[in-house]
Amino acid sequence: MKDVLVVATEFFDLPVEEKKRFYSEDPHDQGCRLKTSIDFAREKVHFWRDNLRHICHPLEEHIQQWPDNPARYREVFGLYSVEVRNLGLRILDLICEGLGLEAGYFEGELSQGHFMSVNHYPPCPDPTLVLGLPKHGDPFTITLLNQGDVPGLQVLKDDQWIAVEPLPNAFVVNINHMLQIISNGKLKSAYHRVVASNVARMTIASFIGPSMDVVIQPAKSLVSESNPPLYKCFTFGDFTRTYITDTPKGKDPLEHLMIQS
Numbered sequence: 001m002k003d004v005l006v007v008a009t010e011f012f013d014l015p016v017e018e019k020k021r022f023y024s025e026d027p028h029d030q031g032c033r034l035k036t037s038i039d040f041a042r043e044k045v046h047f048w049r050d051n052l053r054h055i056c057h058p059l060e061e062h063i064q065q066w067p068d069n070p071a072r073y074r075e076v077f078g079l080y081s082v083e084v085r086n087l088g089l090r091i092l093d094l095i096c097e098g099l100g101l102e103a104g105y106f107e108g109e110l111s112q113g114h115f116m117s118v119n120h121y122p123p124c125p126d127p128t129l130v131l132g133l134p135k136h137g138d139p140f141t142i143t144l145l146n147q148g149d150v151p152g153l154q155v156l157k158d159d160q161w162i163a164v165e166p167l168p169n170a171f172v173v174n175i176n177h178m179l180q181i182i183s184n185g186k187l188k189s190a191y192h193r194v195v196a197s198n199v200a201r202m203t204i205a206s207f208i209g210p211s212m213d214v215v216i217q218p219a220k221s222l223v224s225e226s227n228p229p230l231y232k233c234f235t236f237g238d239f240t241r242t243y244i245t246d247t248p249k250g251k252d253p254l255e256h257l258m259i260q261s
């Protein structure tokens with residue numbers, strides 16, 4: 001877990017000239033994209049974060065798009081992404097059991113997507129003026145966050161922001177929007193944000209989620225006449241398109257999917 005943070009720091013320490021070949025303002029540019037804040041060209045408020053995001057699965061189809069400088073980047077991130085994926089799939093198996101879903105429910109197309117977001121929060125001269133990331137829920141199924149040893153993450157509980165203190169060698173596991181829907185609201189997506197800090201912070205978020213064309217709906221075995229579905233049926237691709245526009249406006253991206261009772 002430490003190695004990826006070291007290599008990620010080496011990447012962000014490279015000269016701008018070297019990093020800029022990954023820079024893109026196009027939110028649909030998925031393969032391997034470096035950007036600053038969230039949607040710098042369109043957003044009204046900027047956030048104190050640089051971000052390198054790439055697809056991790058299937059590894060052999062995507063690793064060639066990842067940085068090759070630092071020289072160890074592909075090796076270290078490749079090994080890490082395989083291990084994190086295995087851990088994530090194990091956690092999904094346990095969640096499946098806990099929800100009482102049939103074994104293997106999350107296997108295949110519901111966990112085919114796997115992205116990694118390498119977040120670099122530079123030292124901020126006045127952390128009271130800016131956030132690292134605004135309030136959001138992650139759109140996928142689950143997140144495994146390696147948050148290093150610098151605090152900054154906060155989670156919303158009972159309308160209060162609670163700091164999630166870093167624990168050595170531990171992941172923060174977030175329930176994402178798709179898991180809330182599949183579980184028909186039994187599991188709640190964790191809303192979180194990042195506060196800026198006057199020391200540099202590096203984190204690596206691994207997201208496991210559905211492929212774009214998968215139809216998402218509450219699991220059939222979790223709904224009944226007495227427990228009707230709370231959410232409409234939609235494709236993950238459609239959801240991501242509205243998520244990208246709703247979240248920066250502070251709109252809850254799940255709201256338009258709710259079935260009104």
Ligand SMILES: O=C(O)CCC(=O)C(=O)O
Pocket residue numbers: 117119133138145147152153192194203205
């Ligand atoms: O950097 C963090 O602590 C959280 C990052 C995050 O929420 C994200 O990448 O979606």
Ligand SMILES: [Fe+2]
Pocket residue numbers: 136137138192
């Ligand atoms: Fe997040």
